[in-house]
Amino acid sequence: MPPEVTKRITIIDGHPDPDARRFCHALAGAYASGAAANAYAVKRITLAELHVPLLRSKDDWEQGSLTNALAAAQQDILWATHLVIIYPLWLGGMPAMLKAFFEQIFRPKFASGAEGEEWAKPLKGKSARIVVTMGMPAWIYRWYFFAHSLKSLENNILAFVGIGPIRETLIGGIGAMDINGRRNWLKAVRALGRDGK
Numbered sequence: 001m002p003p004e005v006t007k008r009i010t011i012i013d014g015h016p017d018p019d020a021r022r023f024c025h026a027l028a029g030a031y032a033s034g035a036a037a038n039a040y041a042v043k044r045i046t047l048a049e050l051h052v053p054l055l056r057s058k059d060d061w062e063q064g065s066l067t068n069a070l071a072a073a074q075q076d077i078l079w080a081t082h083l084v085i086i087y088p089l090w091l092g093g094m095p096a097m098l099k100a101f102f103e104q105i106f107r108p109k110f111a112s113g114a115e116g117e118e119w120a121k122p123l124k125g126k127s128a129r130i131v132v133t134m135g136m137p138a139w140i141y142r143w144y145f146f147a148h149s150l151k152s153l154e155n156n157i158l159a160f161v162g163i164g165p166i167r168e169t170l171i172g173g174i175g176a177m178d179i180n181g182r183r184n185w186l187k188a189v190r191a192l193g194r195d196g197k
Contacts, residue, residue, distance in 0.1 A: 008041045008195040014098040018048035024086050030186040034193025035146035043076045052100045062108055070104050082127045089134035092156045093149035102191030111161040121162030138172030
């Protein structure tokens with residue numbers, strides 16, 4: 001008999017390129033396989049498969065309607081007890097399509113409470129893991145650039161809507177990494193999935 005499911009995990013694969021060779025897709029698969037091995041329930045949101053319209057006004061953000069696919073993504077996030085967000089660092093931050101996704105998903109009434117409850121945090125109690133790949137060494141991003149865009153995601157988006165604790169994994173030097181380095185990272189991320197962290 002399999003162990004009781006104690007954690008529900010939604011993985012957001014935030015690489016906008018559908019090319020299967022992108023390492024972010026492999027990392028998402030590794031985390032999912034590790035989590036499944038421990039009988040955690042897993043859902044995946046693959047950004048490259050979505051159409052994500054840009055929001056252009058406050059009215060659109062507050063009153064506009066979601067596509068069916070984005071509404072389903074909202075439900076997958078609500079369902080989860082733990083979120084895993086994986087993306088490549090582009091121009092010092094997350095890809096624009098992933099930022100657009102978060103703008104669509106974390107709308108009023110979903111992320112900050114119903115009318116009259118602006119400070120409510122419906123997503124409180126969910127934890128998160130952020131995995132970022134980058135060309136530069138990870139220590140340069142963390143200590144020279146102070147991981148500014150990562151901190152923005154953590155503090156201004158996730159923690160703001162009540163998600164925490166938030167842990168991070170930075171994978172640097174991805175362009176020059178050999179097959180053994182990539183295998184080691186896949187193994188490490190699979191272990192994170194197995195632990196549900």
